[in-house]
Amino acid sequence: MAAVDGMTTMTTTTTEPIGISNLPNQRHRIASRTPANFTLMVVGESGTGKTTLINTLFRTDLAPGIDYAQRYTAHLDKTVEVDVIRAELEEKQFRVNLTVIDTPGFGDYVNNRDCWSPLVDFIDDQHESYMRQEQQPVRQNIRDPRVHACLYFIAPTGHTLKPLDIEVMKRLSSRVNLIPVVAKADTLTPNDLARFKDRIRDVIHTHSIRVFAPPLDAIDEASADHARSLMASMPFSIIGSTKDVRTRDGRTVRGREYVWGVAEVENENHCDFKKLRSLLIRTHMLDLISNTEELHYEAYRQAQMETRKYGEPKVKKVENPRFKEEEEALRRKFTDQVKLEEGRFRQWEQHLIAERDRLNKDLEMTHGAIKQLEAEIESMQMSARAQRR
Numbered sequence: 001m002a003a004v005d006g007m008t009t010m011t012t013t014t015t016e017p018i019g020i021s022n023l024p025n026q027r028h029r030i031a032s033r034t035p036a037n038f039t040l041m042v043v044g045e046s047g048t049g050k051t052t053l054i055n056t057l058f059r060t061d062l063a064p065g066i067d068y069a070q071r072y073t074a075h076l077d078k079t080v081e082v083d084v085i086r087a088e089l090e091e092k093q094f095r096v097n098l099t100v101i102d103t104p105g106f107g108d109y110v111n112n113r114d115c116w117s118p119l120v121d122f123i124d125d126q127h128e129s130y131m132r133q134e135q136q137p138v139r140q141n142i143r144d145p146r147v148h149a150c151l152y153f154i155a156p157t158g159h160t161l162k163p164l165d166i167e168v169m170k171r172l173s174s175r176v177n178l179i180p181v182v183a184k185a186d187t188l189t190p191n192d193l194a195r196f197k198d199r200i201r202d203v204i205h206t207h208s209i210r211v212f213a214p215p216l217d218a219i220d221e222a223s224a225d226h227a228r229s230l231m232a233s234m235p236f237s238i239i240g241s242t243k244d245v246r247t248r249d250g251r252t253v254r255g256r257e258y259v260w261g262v263a264e265v266e267n268e269n270h271c272d273f274k275k276l277r278s279l280l281i282r283t284h285m286l287d288l289i290s291n292t293e294e295l296h297y298e299a300y301r302q303a304q305m306e307t308r309k310y311g312e313p314k315v316k317k318v319e320n321p322r323f324k325e326e327e328e329a330l331r332r333k334f335t336d337q338v339k340l341e342e343g344r345f346r347q348w349e350q351h352l353i354a355e356r357d358r359l360n361k362d363l364e365m366t367h368g369a370i371k372q373l374e375a376e377i378e379s380m381q382m383s384a385r386a387q388r389r
């Protein structure tokens with residue numbers, strides 16, 4: 001028995017168990033009664049295969065037996081706006097309301113400054129929406145829009161992380177469970193991929209980017225081992241494909257076909273897709289949910305509570321930096337156009353003045369000529385009159 005701050009902690013050593021070891025089963029039953037909400041977001045440079053991976057996840061055994069083609073038809077064109085895909089999954093009485101958020105790729109612009117801003121705002125807005133709902137008197141139908149996991153797609157350059165990746169990952173990792181993935185693993189040789197992963201891990205460590213790590217204090221040794229093996233593979237290399245192809249040994253698999261063979265999505269020697277799926281869906285979905293609740297949402301809530309009064313609406317940032325840049329460019333273009341038009345107007349004005357002067361001079365000359373003619377006529381008339389007399 002030990003006393004801590006006036007509280008008494010007791011350790012019972014009776015042979016009769018009190019039943020707390022049954023808690024995991026209770027959790028099982030609770031979980032099967034109310035469906036869990038799970039939201040996954042994909043983020044990364046343009047063309048790294050985000051949309052393809054979502055389709056790959058949807059069409060493999062994420063939900064066997066359900067035809068998702070109707071619910072979500074594959075479209076592999078450039079994603080231009082945030083796309084929200086919803087699905088209800090059910091397996092052995094467990095129900096999960098899954099939401100996948102596909103975002104447009106960034107990095108297409110010459111100046112990519114602040115390109116992370118819409119992504120960060122999106123995640124904050126979901127926290128805000130949940131917080132506002134929590135503050136309402138009636139909270140039965142509360143909808144949880146918070147993002148539980150964010151897959152960050154790293155382009156398979158084989159070098160290291162780009163400064164833009166570091167910047168975006170830093171900002172995301174303070175708000176959401178960040179899971180970095182090396183996209184298009186089939187484009188790198190196994191050695192290059194291993195070296196690339198090492199370098200990424202180094203950069204992540206050097207810049208103190210907090211990526212999601214499954215808890216290692218699991219109940220049993222096997223789960224702890226599994227968590228450790230998942231961590232060792234981070235960042236997960238992935239291959240996305242929506243097509244079934246035939247391997248040389250006659251199997252039909254989801255993969256990408258090359259002249260020298262097939263890169264298989266679900267082959268652990270080819271990529272870590274299975275590990276990633278396991279982390280997201282099979283083994284660590286609840287950890288991702290509770291980490292969001294306890295760490296990221298709590299940090300958001302605290303920061304907001306410190307800066308505004310209870311129930312006060314959030315001050316909306318009016319402008320997005322990229323829109324601001326566009327606005328400035330438009331304003332510059334407008335000013336240039338006005339200057340050009342003004343110049344043209346001035347030239348035209350000067351031309352008109354010169355023309356007016358010329359015409360005035362003409363008029364003066366004509367006037368002078370008329371005056372002279374009149375004088376001549378008068379003198380002629382005078383001389384005629386004098387002759388008549």
Ligand SMILES: Nc1nc2c(ncn2[C@@H]2O[C@H](COP(=O)(O)OP(=O)(O)OP(=O)(O)O)[C@@H](O)[C@H]2O)c(=O)[nH]1
Nearest residue numbers: 046047048049050051052076078079105184239240
């Ligand atoms: N080699 C290879 N190509 C891939 C892989 N995944 C996707 N692709 C190809 O890469 C191209 C772009 O894929 P998308 O899924 O549209 O990329 P995205 O990241 O959604 O692109 P944005 O929406 O523009 O940001 C397509 O031609 C895909 O077929 C992969 O794992 N390996």
Ligand SMILES: [Mg+2]
Nearest residue numbers: 050051078079
């Ligand atoms: Mg896309």
